[in-house]
Amino acid sequence: MAVTTPRDLRTWGDETRLLWRRGWWVLVVLWIMGWLAFIPAVQALLDWAVAIALGGFIVWFVVAFKRAPHGQDDRWKRNVSRNMLAAWPDVAMRLGLSVRSYAGGVVFAGVGHPTWDGWTCCLPVSLPQGLGREHLQAQTNLLAQAFGARQASVQGSRIDEMTLRLEYADALALPFTLEYGQPWDERTVVMGQGNSGSPWRLRLGPHTLVAGSSGSGKASIVWGLLLGLAQPIRDGVVEVWGIDRKGGMELAMGKPLLTRFAADAQRSVILLEDAVIAMQSRATELAGRTRQHVATSGSPTVVVLIDELAALTAYETDRDLMQRANKALATLASQGRAVGFIVFACLQDPRKETLPARGLFTQTVGLRLRDGLETSMVLGDGAVAAGALCHKISPDTPGVAYVLPDDGTPPQRVRAGLVTDDMIRDAAVHYPAPRQIPVVVHDQPPARERREPRTPRQPRRTSRKEYES
């Protein structure tokens, strides 16, 4: 038997008060009609009115019962929503979210019914003409304080379709691990959790750039990808060609998951160039047959996974190798997606000088970064304005990131699952790639005999005879 708790009574008290505030006039009308009931027409109307009022009451009761929050959290959220709606006109006025109308009145920014995305309250806001996104954006800090939230951000660009997101708790504050070896949906990889507690599914298809300072959790993204793809890797539907420019420290532990592996500069460049050759031959094969590759074990999707990309594209001391790496990378990133060659690269320093082909990476993941400038470089100014503040991510929450998908949707705050060494060892044993192809360094062509430098030819003088002729 359900037990009625004092909290339930309080909920019903709230609902009844709300009903009274909105419907008191019905009782007044019925009371007046009761006084005039001696008139036959009023009597008939009164009968109908009472029946309709009773019907309305029953509908209200059923709806209120269904909507009544059943847990403590739901009750808390409902109270916050209600208080927010009640306080909005005052808050909007004090923060200057209003304009004067031509007739002399004041028009406030309007709000709709709040909804909840985990512990984030999404309040639809519609601004009057004369106010813009920047006005609302400028007040996010004060709005967060006014409504007791830890952080606020604005989503949307149309003044009548904006959402103020007020974050009440950090759903991603605690680390967690993910299960691996799940069946693959052929499009995405489950990498962690989103702000609302739902799984974070990273699209596998767009070339992806992961940027984060040292210790921000890049390794958990790299391993999250590998473990998330464990099953298709074992089935040979996905091949991962790994480049680890940290000298193999990062990827070597899970080498059996990789079809190809390179740790030094020379092999890394050869691996990239091999990928370009394989990509081009597949493009020739598919030409005229299809415009989009479908992964099979005979023709797998190849993920070129590069950890510490800048070591190859910017810090490499051998200029020839560096140029070859940049060229191969740009070719892969500009032509690879449709034929199933995907680049997934991580770096610490997102400046253009460290990665000339940065613009070719259409999906970006920004972990903790040093400053707002770096965040803008990785995710763009629009994402920063929408609240993707990588430089505000706490060092205590490695793995927390903002993801900017390539489909134009707003940036998403996520946290990657923690991957432990034991998980990597276990995956390496149970999900090895069906084939492993070493990266071969071909013998250098014999150095041409050094010729003695010629003595520079003296410019031939024009003879007087030639001149005169």
Ligand SMILES: Nc1ncnc2c1ncn2[C@@H]1O[C@H](COP(=O)(O)OP(=O)(O)OP(=O)(O)O)[C@@H](O)[C@H]1O
């Ligand atoms: N998703 C995560 N959840 C919880 N802790 C994490 C997560 N990712 C990483 N960590 C912890 O944070 C620390 C640093 O992480 P990690 O090695 O991944 O950083 P990194 O960005 O690869 O750094 P570097 O570039 O210096 O190698 C590690 O001790 C790791 O245990």
